[in-house]
Amino acid sequence: MEKVVAQLTLDHVQIKRITKSLEHQVERYLQGETADAPDLNLIRAAVEYAVRSDQYHHPLEETLLLKLEERIADHELQHMFITIRQQHVELDNLIKNIAGYFSTTDARGLVPTGKIIPEYSKYVAMQLEHLETEDTYFYPMIEQLFSSDELEAIQARFGLRDDPLFGANTEDSFKPLCDFILAYEAQESAVQSDQLFVVE
Ligand SMILES: [Fe+2]
Numbered sequence: 300m301e302k303v304v305a306q307l308t309l310d311h312v313q314i315k316r317i318t319k320s321l322e323h324q325v326e327r328y329l330q331g332e333t334a335d336a337p338d339l340n341l342i343r344a345a346v347e348y349a350v351r352s353d354q355y356h357h358p359l360e361e362t363l364l365l366k367l368e369e370r371i372a373d374h375e376l377q378h379m380f381i382t383i384r385q386q387h388v389e390l391d392n393l394i395k396n397i398a399g400y401f402s403t404t405d406a407r408g409l410v411p412t413g414k415i416i417p418e419y420s421k422y423v424a425m426q427l428e429h430l431e432t433e434d435t436y437f438y439p440m441i442e443q444l445f446s447s448d449e450l451e452a453i454q455a456r457f458g459l460r461d462d463p464l465f466g467a468n469t470e471d472s473f474k475p476l477c478d479f480i481l482a483y484e485a486q487e488s489a490v491q492s493d494q495l496f497v498v499e
C-alpha cells in the first residue's frame with residue numbers, strides 16, 4: 300500500500316478507536332440511563348484530537364479529491380467526491396463549535412455539558428458515516444488513478460503526521476484519553492476471549 304493511503308487509512312482506524320471507546324458513556328448519558336455525564340476531560344481531549352487530526356487529514360484528502368474529480372468520468376463518483384468535500388466543511392464547523400463550548404461557562408461556572416455531549420454524539424455519527432463513504436468510494440480509487448511518483452510527491456508536500464495521541468510520544472494532555480482507550484480495548488478483548496470459551 301502506498302504510504303499516503305496507509306497514513307489516511309490509519310487515521311480512520313485511530314478515529315474509530317476513540318469514538319468506540321467513548322460510545323458507551325455518551326449513549327448511556329444521552330438515553331437517560333445515567334445522570335453521570337461522561338468524563339468531560341476525555342471528551343475534551345477527543346474533540347481536540349479531532350480538530351488537530353482534521354487539520355492534516357482533510358487538506359490531504361482535498362488535494363487528492365480535486366485531482367480525482369478531474370480524472371473521473373463517472374458522474375455518480377464525481378458527485379460523491381463533491382459530497383465528501385462538503386462533509387469536510389460541515390465536520391470542521393461542527394467540531395470547532397464543540398471545541399468552543401469548552402471555553403464557555405454558565406452562571407455556575409460550568410461548561411455546558413448538555414450542549415457538548417449531544418453535539419459530540421452528532422459529530423461522531425456524521426464522522427463515522429463520512430469515514431464509511433471514503434473507505435468505500437474514495438480510498439480504493441487513489442491507487443488506481445495516481446502513480447506512485449505522484450503520491451510520493453503529495454506525501455512529501457504534507458510530510459508525515461506526528462500523532463499526539465497514538466504516536467511514539469503521547470502528549471501529556473492526551474495521556475488520560477490514551478490510557479482510557481487502552482483499558483477499554485483490553486477489557487473488550489478479555490470479554491471476547493471469554494466468549495470464545497463459553498460452552499453452550
Ligand atoms: Fe474526509
Ligand SMILES: [Fe+2]
Pocket residue numbers: 307311356360430433
Ligand atoms: Fe478521511
